[in-house]
Amino acid sequence: MNELFQKVKGIVLGQLGIDSFKxxxxxxxxxxxxxxxxFDSISSEFGSDFAEKFTAAIEKExxxxxxxxxKTAAEELAKSISAESEKKIKALQAKLEAQGxxxxxxxxxxEKLSGSSEPExxxxxxxxxxxxxxxxxxxxxxxxxxxxxNGNSGPLLAASDTIDVNDLKTEFGTYLNQKDKPILKSLTQxxxxxxxxxxxxxxxxxxxxQAIITSVVQQFTAKWTPLGQSKFTPITIQNRRHKINVxxxxxxxxxxxxxxxxxxxxxPAEMPVVKFLINELVLPKVSEDVxxxxxxKGIYEPxxxxxxxxxxxxxxxxxxxGFLTVLIxxxxxxxxxxxxIKLGIxxxxxxxxxxxxxxxxxxxxxxxxDMNMFVSLTKYKQYKRKYQDLYPTTKNNDKANDxxxxxxxxxxxxxxxxxxxxxxxxxxxxxxxxxxxxxxASKIWMQSENYNVKIFAEWWKGVGFAMAEAVFAYIDPxxxxxxYALNNDASKLQIHMLTDAELTGxxxxxxxxxxxxxxxxxxxxxxxxxxxxxxAVV
Numbered sequence: 001m002n003e004l005f006q007k008v009k010g011i012v013l014g015q016l017g018i019d020s021f022k023x024x025x026x027x028x029x030x031x032x033x034x035x036x037x038x039f040d041s042i043s044s045e046f047g048s049d050f051a052e053k054f055t056a057a058i059e060k061e062x063x064x065x066x067x068x069x070x071k072t073a074a075e076e077l078a079k080s081i082s083a084e085s086e087k088k089i090k091a092l093q094a095k096l097e098a099q100g101x102x103x104x105x106x107x108x109x110x111e112k113l114s115g116s117s118e119p120e121x122x123x124x125x126x127x128x129x130x131x132x133x134x135x136x137x138x139x140x141x142x143x144x145x146x147x148x149x150n151g152n153s154g155p156l157l158a159a160s161d162t163i164d165v166n167d168l169k170t171e172f173g174t175y176l177n178q179k180d181k182p183i184l185k186s187l188t189q190x191x192x193x194x195x196x197x198x199x200x201x202x203x204x205x206x207x208x209x210q211a212i213i214t215s216v217v218q219q220f221t222a223k224w225t226p227l228g229q230s231k232f233t234p235i236t237i238q239n240r241r242h243k244i245n246v247x248x249x250x251x252x253x254x255x256x257x258x259x260x261x262x263x264x265x266x267x268p269a270e271m272p273v274v275k276f277l278i279n280e281l282v283l284p285k286v287s288e289d290v291x292x293x294x295x296x297k298g299i300y301e302p303x304x305x306x307x308x309x310x311x312x313x314x315x316x317x318x319x320x321x322g323f324l325t326v327l328i329x330x331x332x333x334x335x336x337x338x339x340x341i342k343l344g345i346x347x348x349x350x351x352x353x354x355x356x357x358x359x360x361x362x363x364x365x366x367x368x369x370d371m372n373m374f375v376s377l378t379k380y381k382q383y384k385r386k387y388q389d390l391y392p393t394t395k396n397n398d399k400a401n402d403x404x405x406x407x408x409x410x411x412x413x414x415x416x417x418x419x420x421x422x423x424x425x426x427x428x429x430x431x432x433x434x435x436x437x438x439x440x441a442s443k444i445w446m447q448s449e450n451y452n453v454k455i456f457a458e459w460w461k462g463v464g465f466a467m468a469e470a471v472f473a474y475i476d477p478x479x480x481x482x483x484y485a486l487n488n489d490a491s492k493l494q495i496h497m498l499t500d501a502e503l504t505g506x507x508x509x510x511x512x513x514x515x516x517x518x519x520x521x522x523x524x525x526x527x528x529x530x531x532x533x534x535x536a537v538v
Contacts, residue, residue, distance in 0.1 A: 008054070009058070011042075012039070012042055012054070015038055015042050016031075016035050016038050016039065018035070020204060020205065021058060021062075023059070023062055027059055027062055028059060029055050029058055029059055039051065134269075135171070135268055135269045135272050136167075136170075136171060137268065137269065139164070139167045139171065140163065140164055140167065141163040141164075141167070141168065141250070141254070141273050142268040142269075142272065142273075144254075144258070145257070145258050145261055145268040145273075146267070146268050148258050148261075148262070149258075149261060149262060149267065149268070163250035163251055163254055163273070165250060165448040165449070165450070165451060165452065165453050166448050168250055168273065168274065168446075168448070168453055169446050169447070169448040169453065171272055171273070171274055172274040172277075172446045172453075173445075173446070175272055175274045175275065176274075176444065176445070186279075186283050186287075187283065187286065187442055187444060187457055187459055188435060188442050188459050188461070189287070190433070191287055191290050191291035191295060191416070192291055192414070192415055192416075193291060193295055193296060193414045193415065193416040193417075194295065194433045194463075196372055196374070196412065196414070196428060196431060197428065197431045197432060197433040197463065198428055198429050198430075198431060198432055198433070199432075199433050199434075199435060200237075200432050200433070200434055200435075201434070201435055201436070201437045202237075202239045202434050202435075202436070202437060202462070203239065203436065203437055203438070204238070204239050205236055205237060205238050205239055205462075206236075206237045206239065206432065206434055206462070207234045207235070207236045207237070208232075208234040208235075208466035208467050209234070215227070215228065216228035232467065232469075233337035233467060233468040233469060234466065234467060234468075235326070235330075235464055235465050235466065235467070235468055236464075237432055237434055237462050237463070237464035237465075237466075238300070238320070238321065238462050238464075239434045239435075239436065239460050239461070239462040240300065240319055240320035240460065240461065240462050241319075241441075241458065241459075241460050242294075242319045242320070242458065242459055242460070242461060243456070243457060243458040243459075244282065244286060244455065244456065244457045244458075245313060245454065245455075245456060246281075246282060246454070246455040247452055247453075247454055247455075248277065248281070248452065248453050248454075248455060249451055249452050249453075250273070250451075250452075250453060251451065253276070253277070253281070257273050257276045260276055260280065261276075277453075277455065278444070278455075282455060282457070286457070289316050289317075290461065291415055291416050292415060292416060292418060293316050293317040294316070294317060294319065294320055294322060294461070295320075295322050295323065295416050295433075295461070295463050296322040296323060296324050296414065296416030296417050296418075296420070297317065297322045297324050297325065297416070297417075297420070298317050298318070298319065298320045298321055298322040298325060299317065299318060299321060299322070299325050300318065300319065300320050300321045300325075301314070301318040320461060320462055320463070321462075321463075321464070322416065322463065323416075323431075323463045323464060323465070324417065324420060324422060326463075326464050326465065327422065327424060327471075327473050327475060328422075328475060328480060330468070331473075331475045331480065331497075332480075332492045332494060334494060334496070336468065337468035337469055338465075338468045338469075338471045338473060339362070339363065339469070339471060339472045339473070340473055340474070340475060341357075341358050341361045341362070341472060341473070341474055342500050343357060343358060343474050344500070344501070344502040345476075345478065345501065345502060345527050346382075346421070346474075346476070348382060348385075348386060349386070351379075351382050351383050351386050352383065352386050352387060352390060355373075355383060355404050356404065356405065356406075358373075358472070358474060359373075359404050359406075359407040359409050362425075362472045363469075363472075366427070366470070366472070367407065367408065368408060369408060369427060370408045370410070371408065371409055371410075371425045371426065371427055371428075372409070372410055372411075372412035372425060372428075373404065373409040373410060373411050373412060373423060373424075373425045374412055374414050374417065374423060374424055374425065375411055375412070375413060375414070375417065375423040376413065376414070376417040376418055376419055376420040376421070376423075377413050377415075377418065378418075378419060378420075378421070379420070379421060379423055380411055380413045383411060384401075384411075387401070409425055420479075421476035421478075421479050422473065422474060422475050422476055422479070423473070423474050424471060424472060424473035424474070425471075425472050425473075426465060426470055426471045426472065427470060429466070430465055430466045430467055430470040430471065431465060432463065432464055432465060432466055433461070433462075433463050434460070434461060434462035434463065434464075435460065435461065436459070436460035441458070441459065441460055442457075442458070442459040442460070443457065443458060443459075444456065444457040445457075475500075477497045477498070477500040477501040478501055478524065478526065478527060478530060480497060481493065481497060481498075481501070481518060481524055481530060482523060482524040482525075484518050484519070485518050485519065485521040485522065485523055485524050486522075486523055488519050489519060490514070490515040490516075490518040490519045491515065493511070493514060493515050493518060495508045495511055498514070498530075498534065501527055501530060502527065503527070503530065503531050503534055504531070505534065505535060506534060510537050513537045513538075514533075514534060514537055517533050517534075517536065517537050518533060521533065
């Protein structure tokens with residue numbers, strides 16, 4: 001897309017005080033009354049037809065019906081901007097750069113000022129220019145630890161309030177000032193599954209801007225005979241904000257912390273209690289929650305109602321959509337461009353044949369590519385055990401045998417897919433993990449309160465797929481329909497799910513009745529149980 005257009009777009013967003021444009025269902029740009037006044041003011045700066053051409057370019061960029069169309073509209077806008085107006089744009093860019101702010105940072109500030117971000121609790125911020133960290137051995141918890149390591153447990157047994165939370169907060173702040181980069185890196189580090197993804201930077205959302213082009217080479221003739229069309233269905237990936245609010249009573253962990261020092265052969269000076277709190281208690285659980293409950297199977301759910309201090313936190317797993325959730329939502333969409341390969345019901349007996357069918361049914365453009373076939377450990381075992389039955393002389397522990405025969409697809413277990421019966425493959429560059437463009441959006445700090453401490457941290461993360469056409473997936477229809485029964489909501493049931501399950505006698509005219517019947521169930525265990533439900537609908 002035209003570079004000048006992108007700059008202008010960023011400036012318009014900044015001047016309107018928003019981080020993204022809103023569009024109607026018809027794809028038309030929508031502005032409220034205040035935004036319209038500001039937009040008219042901006043338009044007067046850049047020429048009489050600026051508003052019309054800018055709006056056209058933005059709407060065509062959204063539609064993406066033709067990448068060339070959007071590109072042409074952007075170029076027309078750029079041409080309409082006078083040299084004098086372009087100087088104004090460059091001057092504003094220079095001013096922003098001189099202030100140490102790029103457009104993304106400006107958008108982040110606007111987001112905070114507009115109230116769309118949570119207010120930051122008061123607490124010690126992570127510093128950048130603090131003196132070298134040295135453990136203060138005069139503090140009670142370090143003195144007691146030293147005595148314990150020297151074989152004197154008397155002070156520990158005699159102590160009542162063994163850790164002063166204000167001392168702990170002071171040490172925490174000093175420690176973070178020197179260790180902020182490794183700790184923040186640990187807070188946002190890739191989980192196991194994310195190593196197979198491509199990292200992209202974004203603020204609130206990200207969408208691919210590169211198209212897949214169909215074949216373009218043809219025999220020469222001295223006439224214009226156009227060939228080649230964009231095949232481009234970007235999937236918007238939302239970047240979600242996550243946090244931890246962990247209350248800890250330091251005295252409750254005092255014994256375990258000191259024992260940990262002893263087991264590792266360290267002195268208090270080498271491992272302060274705050275390192276134990278962060279590295280041994282908090283960060284490992286963050287990593288586990290992200291891998292096992294968020295990036296694969298998370299289902300985003302906005303926090304309901306007004307939240308006040310002290311309210312119980314939202315359950316883990318609701319702060320973002322995981323990639324399996326993204327796939328299921330696309331499976332529910334009849335107009336999806338993702339390649340869902342219909343395999344029916346997979347069993348222990350047919351798993352090898354079904355996997356072979358899957359790789360054979362992929363677009364031939366992708367069959368030669370080395371790609372991972374992402375599966376759960378359950379599905380991996382099912383495949384490998386049947387393979388061993390069919391070919392008993394094969395060394396089943398040989399990782400070379402994880403490649404599906406006569407293909408370039410290798411089975412790759414993801415912990416984030418634990419228990420899932422779905423599987424999929426896509427090039428690594430199409431499997432996306434988002435981070436925030438502003439590194440300062442990730443932070444960790446502490447507050448003290450009476451005998452307790454509160455540990456805060458926040459960061460951004462999102463996952464998904466860049467282009468729908470480059471994803472090949474199998475979705476187990478029984479698992480999806482069973483989830484509808486368990487949640488007493490089958491509103492998203494589609495006829496194709498029933499036919500994908502290889503049911504007989506499915507009548508599209510009875511879809512509403514099927515939904516009602518499935519919602520009445522407490523669970524659907526297998527194909528036979530679902531067939532009985534469908535047969536009972538009159």
